[in-house]
Amino acid sequence: MSPSDKSETRLGRVLITEAELDARIHDLGQAIARDYAKEGETERPILVGVLQGAFLFMADLIRSIPMDVSTDFISLASYGAGTSPSGVVRLQSDLSVSIERRPVLIVEDIVDTGLTMSYLKRALSARHPRSLRVCVLLDKIERRQVELDVDYIGFTIPNVFVVGYGMDWNGRYRNLPYVAALDDSGGR
Numbered sequence: 001m002s003p004s005d006k007s008e009t010r011l012g013r014v015l016i017t018e019a020e021l022d023a024r025i026h027d028l029g030q031a032i033a034r035d036y037a038k039e040g041e042t043e044r045p046i047l048v049g050v051l052q053g054a055f056l057f058m059a060d061l062i063r064s065i066p067m068d069v070s071t072d073f074i075s076l077a078s079y080g081a082g083t084s085p086s087g088v089v090r091l092q093s094d095l096s097v098s099i100e101r102r103p104v105l106i107v108e109d110i111v112d113t114g115l116t117m118s119y120l121k122r123a124l125s126a127r128h129p130r131s132l133r134v135c136v137l138l139d140k141i142e143r144r145q146v147e148l149d150v151d152y153i154g155f156t157i158p159n160v161f162v163v164g165y166g167m168d169w170n171g172r173y174r175n176l177p178y179v180a181a182l183d184d185s186g187g188r
């Protein structure tokens with residue numbers, strides 16, 4: 001599929017190319033490893049990927065981190081169909097391991113209003129991890145509704161609905177290797 005299919009697919013301009021994703025994710029991986037090493041962290045960090053959107057980012061990020069890590073996934077629902085947030089967050093499927101006394105790094109595709117991530121941070125903090133950090137590929141900072149600390153950010157993007165590289169619109173476009181805008185997303 002290419003952005004030129006947009007008359008049929010509503011796909012808009014490419015915001016972040018494959019090469020830009022590669023380069024930035026490489027840098028994030030190096031920074032994450034450096035920070036944990038600097039702190040003298042001896043426990044293996046557990047990277048918690050948020051399904052489904054973060055699965056491609058997670059796969060590339062872990063291969064960019066030059067240290068021993070574990071992985072697990074959690075699934076949350078924060079959106080219905082379409083491009084508007086519902087404001088309702090719910091846990092769909094939980095972690096398979098305990099994170100008590102483990103260094104935890106949440107890996108998420110995008111932070112928009114911040115409601116999902118703030119819910120997830122609260123929920124995971126209550127399980128007493130040794131540390132809890134957040135790494136997001138995309139930050140739509142203009143849309144933030146709650147205060148939120150994010151430790152690692154891939155790219156700050158404008159207020160457009162994006163798809164590709166794991167992110168979907170009504171279940172479509174997750175398999176694009178780049179991040180693109182949807183055609184009609186500028187006016188929200």
Ligand code: IMP
Pocket residue numbers: 053078079085108109110111112113114115116117160161162163167168169
């Ligand atoms: P928040 O709770 O408003 O921050 O929304 C976070 C979640 O909404 C993300 O994990 C995504 O699943 C979804 N989301 C927000 N913006 C976009 C977008 O532009 N494209 C695809 N999914 C999005």
